[in-house]
Amino acid sequence: MAGQDWREDAGARGYSRRQIGRVAALLGGGLAMSGIVGEWALQAQGLAVPQSVPGAVRLNANECWTGPFAAGIAAASAVLAQANRYEPDGELDKFLAMVSRVEGVPKDTVLAWPGSSDPLSRCAVTFASPTRGLVTGDPTFEVIWATGAWVGAKVSRVPLAADGGHDVRAMLAADPDAGLFYICTPNNPTGTVTARADIEWLLTNKRADAVVLVDEAYIHWTDAPSLIRLAATRTDLIVMRTFSKLFGMAGMRLGYTVAAPALHERMMRYDGRLVTTMLPIPAVACGTASLPLSSEIAARRAAMIAARDATSAHLVRRGLTVMAGSHANMLMVGWAGRDPKAVVAALAGQGVQIGRSWTALPAMSRVTIGSEAEMAKFCGAVDRMLAS
Ligand SMILES: Cc1ncc(COP(=O)(O)O)c(C=O)c1O
Numbered sequence: 001m002a003g004q005d006w007r008e009d010a011g012a013r014g015y016s017r018r019q020i021g022r023v024a025a026l027l028g029g030g031l032a033m034s035g036i037v038g039e040w041a042l043q044a045q046g047l048a049v050p051q052s053v054p055g056a057v058r059l060n061a062n063e064c065w066t067g068p069f070a071a072g073i074a075a076a077s078a079v080l081a082q083a084n085r086y087e088p089d090g091e092l093d094k095f096l097a098m099v100s101r102v103e104g105v106p107k108d109t110v111l112a113w114p115g116s117s118d119p120l121s122r123c124a125v126t127f128a129s130p131t132r133g134l135v136t137g138d139p140t141f142e143v144i145w146a147t148g149a150w151v152g153a154k155v156s157r158v159p160l161a162a163d164g165g166h167d168v169r170a171m172l173a174a175d176p177d178a179g180l181f182y183i184c185t186p187n188n189p190t191g192t193v194t195a196r197a198d199i200e201w202l203l204t205n206k207r208a209d210a211v212v213l214v215d216e217a218y219i220h221w222t223d224a225p226s227l228i229r230l231a232a233t234r235t236d237l238i239v240m241r242t243f244s245k246l247f248g249m250a251g252m253r254l255g256y257t258v259a260a261p262a263l264h265e266r267m268m269r270y271d272g273r274l275v276t277t278m279l280p281i282p283a284v285a286c287g288t289a290s291l292p293l294s295s296e297i298a299a300r301r302a303a304m305i306a307a308r309d310a311t312s313a314h315l316v317r318r319g320l321t322v323m324a325g326s327h328a329n330m331l332m333v334g335w336a337g338r339d340p341k342a343v344v345a346a347l348a349g350q351g352v353q354i355g356r357s358w359t360a361l362p363a364m365s366r367v368t369i370g371s372e373a374e375m376a377k378f379c380g381a382v383d384r385m386l387a388s
Contacts, residue, residue: 052353053348053351053353055351056348056351056352056353057351057352057353057370057374057377057378058353058368058370059352059353059354059355059367059368059369059370059374059378060353060354060355060356060366060368061250061355061368062188062218062245062328062329062330062355062366062368063244063245063248063250063368064245064246064247064248064250064300064329065248065370065371065374066248066371067248067249068247068248068249068252068286068290069247069248069289069290069293069296071289071290071293071296072247072249072285072286072287072289072290072293073286074289075285075286075288075289076252076282076283076285076286076289077282078285079091079281079282079285080282082281083281083282085281086278086281087281088281091281091284091285091288092112092277092279092284094284094285094288095112095284095285095287095288096110096112098287098288098291098292099112099256099258099291101292102291102292103226103228103229103258104229105228105229105231105232105258106232108261109231109232109258109259109260109261109264110256110257110258111256111257111259111264111276112254112255112256112276112279112284112287113254113255113256113257113275113276113279114253114254114255114275114279114280114283115242115243115244115250115253115254115255116215116217116240116241116242116244116255116257117143118275119238119240119255119257119267120141120143120144120147120213120215120240121143121144121147122267122270123144123180123182123211123213123238123267124144124147124148124151124153124180125147125151125270126266126267126269127179127180127210127211127213127266128148128151128153128178128179128180129151129152129153129179130151130152130153131177131179132153132177132178132179132180132210133148133153133154133155133156133175133177133178133179133180134148134153134154134155134156134178134179134180134181134182135155135156135158135171135172135174135175135178135180135181135182136155136156136157136158136171136181136182136184137157137158137159137160137166137167137171137182137183137184137187138157138158138159138160138359138360139160139187139189139190139358139359139360139361140157140160140182140184140187140188141184141187141188141189141215141217142358144182145157148180153179153180154175154178156171156174156175156178158170158171158174159360160187160190160192163192163325164187164190164192164193164323164324164325165185165192165193165194165195165198166183166184166185166187166194166198166199168181168183168194168198168199168201168202169201171202172202172205172206176206176207177207178206178207178210179209179210179211180210180211180212180213181202181206181210181211181212181213182213182215183199183202183212183213183214183215184214184215184217185199185214185215185216185219185222185224186218186219186221186222186224186326186327186328187328188217188218188328188330189330189332189355189358189361189366190323190325190326190332191218191221191323191325191326191327191328191329191330191331191332192325192326192327193222193224193325193327195224196224196225196227199212199214199227200230203234203236203237206236208236209236210236211236211237211238211263212236212237212238213238213240214227214231214237214238214239214240215240216228216239216240216241217240217241217242217244217245218245218327218328218329219241220245220246220297220300220301221246221301221304221305221327221328221329222327222328223327224327226239227239228241228258231258231259231260232258232259232260234260235260235262235263236263237259238257238258238259238263239257239258239259240255240256240257241255241256241257241258242254242255243255243283243286243287243290245329246297246300246301246304246329247287247290249283249286249287249290252280252282252283252286253279253280253283254279254280254283254284254286254287303371303372304329304369306372307369307370307371307372307374307375308326308329308331308369310372310375311331311367311369311375311378311379312331314379314382315331315333315379315382318382318383318386319336320333320334320335320336320382321333321334321335321336321364322334323361323364329368329369330355330366330367330368330369331366331367331369332361332364332365332366332367333364333365333366333367334363334364335363335364335365340356340357340362340363340364340365341357343365343385344356344365346381346385346388347378347381347382347385350381350384350385351377351381352377352378352381354366354367354368354378355367355368
């Protein structure tokens with residue numbers, strides 16, 4: 001497939017000339033190459049990219065409450081002075097080797113990205129089309145809906161199962177001919193986990209030429225097994241990771257995918273390997289130094305879980321609703337009949353930013369879990385709002 005003109009391929013996959021023209025315009029504008037596709041998709045849905053309010057406690061974007069690990073900052077700082085070079089000393093190769101070692105997958109199954117927004121949208125552009133749909137859970141991280149719709153694919157949003165996992169049987173039934181199934185586990189915004197056995201069922205029962213994308217952005221906060229090693233052994237599974245969450249590197253832009261090389265190659269038809277090879281070198285060095293820090297990772301995970309559990313208990317004591325089953329750095333909170341927009345405004349007025357609602361959960365707001373001190377401020381602000 002590599003080397004074939006993508007327009008010919010798109011024509012064969014059922015795109016009209018008009019649709020091909022639209023994709024060409026997007027790619028010609030360099031959006032996919034710059035990783036802005038996800039942001040564009042957010043804006044297309046009227047979901048503004050989270051803005052910061054100076055001095056506020058920021059619990060609105062699922063970021064980490066603190067920055068990169070000290071060893072990561074040191075590695076990034078050390079390489080910064082050599083950032084006149086695209087590749088000072090094989091930094092990308094060192095990163096891929098580190099992912100391979102830490103994850104136990106062959107190096108040629110790993111690609112690096114500026115975060116996970118680019119590969120997320122790129123999967124929709126690559127594997128969905130007017131003749132092959134996209135199927136996701138609902139609620140979920142919905143950036144991919146707009147990308148799927150934009151490429152002219154049928155987008156099926158399937159309610160989560162009662163346990164909060166993706167209802168894989170209903171997802172397959174919704175579109176047996178889909179080209180791409182997106183499973184976010186733990187899921188954003190619910191934090192709920194989809195059982196590995198369910199994902200394996202989907203892999204077994206879907207069309208052989210359909211692809212499953214498993215987004216493990218929040219995997220560090222669950223004991224559920226990662227599917228990353230399985231992805232290295234199959235030709236229809238992509239597992240995606242980001243450094244934007246537990247690693248505290250959202251502003252540095254780094255992530256990776258693990259998949260069969262042939263699958264990755266299909267994602268590269270549109271722009272060669274530019275995005276995946278020309279990454280910000282300080283971010284790459286930071287990632288290489290951070291990935292093996294298992295005890296630091298465990299400590300961050302434990303701190304977040306303690307703060308999440310304490311916050312949840314506080315909110316429930318106040319008569320608010322907390323959706324059960326979050327295994328990630330977020331909680332969905334219901335406000336006992338209050339309009340979430342009014343709650344967001346009331347808390348912002350006290351210097352606490354919380355997240356938005358989802359169309360499937362309009363009465364709830366997503367609250368990111370920050371540090372113990374930040375969550376104490378949040379709980380205090382909630383108490384004052386309830387008392388007012
Ligand atoms: C589930 C999920 N996937 C992907 C992303 C994209 O993040 P980034 O591009 O920073 O890796 C996010 C960001 O919030 C997310 O929650």
